[in-house]
Amino acid sequence: MADVQQIINDVTKVYGKERKALMPILQAVVKIKNYLDDQDLISISKALDLSAAEVFGTASFYTFLDIVPRGKNVIRVCKTISCHMAGKDEIIHAIENTLNVKTGETSVDKKFTLLSTNCLGWCHKGPVMLINDKVFPELTAAKAIEILQNYQEEE
Amino acid sequence: MENSRPKRVDIIFLMEGIDPIKVVETTIKKSPDDIILEMIDSGLKGRGGAGFPTGLKWKFTRNEESYDKYVICNADEGEPGTFKDREILDRVPEKVFAGIAICGYTIGAREGLIYLRGEYNFLLPTLNEKLILFNEGLKKIGLDFSIQMRSGSGAYICGEESALFESMEGKRGEPRNKPPFPTVAGYLGKPTVINNVETLVYAFMIARIGSEKFKEMGTKDSRGSKVFSISGDTPKAGISELELGMTVQQFVDEFGDGDTKAVQVGGASGGCVPRKMFQETIIGYEGIPTGGSMMLFNSSRSMYNVLHDYLEFFTEESCGQCTPCRVGCQQLLKGIEAIKRGDKSPGYLEDLKKLAKTMKVAAKCGLGQSVANPFVSIVSNFKEEIIY
Structure with missing residues (x-):
């Protein structure tokens, strides 16, 4: 399991310890762990000297900052x-x-976690899905299944 | 240009013979005031949808006295049906960077930021690499300015400028009250120019080719050209840069599938133009403005489903801060569902229209205010499809 404290340290080195570093920290944790648990939010609030409620407020606002457990591939x-x-x-x-x-x-x-989401900006090449940060446009059912199988076989 | 074909233009994606850093170097030999005059003279208006004159925005920010000022490139392109900014950042990122740098020099900022929507995170590694080189280039020509990337995390509302600042400041993306406007108090409370990706590239090209050439195109109220994102029932889905001033009819003749019954201009927050109004409606500020999203629907599509999709979208993306938007979006959605089921009489549609119009004046930001655009235009023109 990734060390959240380490991620916080790395990000604050670049962005400082002010509140404007909050989004980059939350994003970095989600990128590695796929979601934020309560303990993560508390560690982040301590590092930036914010209340835990403020950090939870920000994290819970954004669709991509998951605060419930997610699979390895979203x-x-x-x-x-x-x-x-x-x-x-x-x-x-x-x-x-x-x-x-x-x-x-x-x-x-x-x-895997399966979610539906609002416009991804590929309207000319729909249907489209994201798996983590990767885009798969012009899908067919067969193509989608094949893509998932490739992910299944990984690791 | 009655019924002639929309004129294709190649300004945004043109790269041949252009060295962005060189253009910045030449441009910053001029005084900031001259650059502002050139921008104002060009008639360039913001290409994100709202259409504020770019030159004036730069002028207001330049006139503010502050040690810290910011240039922010709004790349939080979330309007359904829009994908031009992704295409621009993917194909000609250096032109965007150069537009930001020219703006930075003009208003007296030392820092530029690009707020990229989380859905486009796959572009980040390349953009970051190119930015390192570009920032070095700026240093070499002696401009004290650098650009960094920031990411969004899947919130449509963060495309609203003040919500975007809030997000970059580590807060919930809830729009602020205006005034003060960003030119006075934007990111971190400092004077800020926030421009759309496409606007910055046009500003860059105006700096390069001059305002006269830009002004030659388009109409009195809508100068120049615009990149359109075309989707839906069309054999030519994708990106096209076209001269402004065409009618919806001319657009449909070029991009339709021969059976177009309606065009949604400006995305979910834009207006729906039915076939009977194609001929009289101009795409631009004198008619129906657009951030570039053009969705075509043919006669096989149910406009009830289209409206239902839009309302679901707004219900989910409303930040929930103000009551007119939070409750209004939900009630409009529930309302058309109830009419469809027969739980409410068709006359209830008139009440819903009043609610939408109330949201237009009472909602805090552009999201809630613009829900009336698709709602009233679709309900008025396709009443029978909504009811039966």
């Missing part, structure tokens, strides 16, 4: 209009069936 399928018209429902169903989860859930092996 899948976000775009559900906004252009992707809707291009068939995002089919993609979501295919992923749900492949991973045996419903949207919002994490697979039993904790490898």
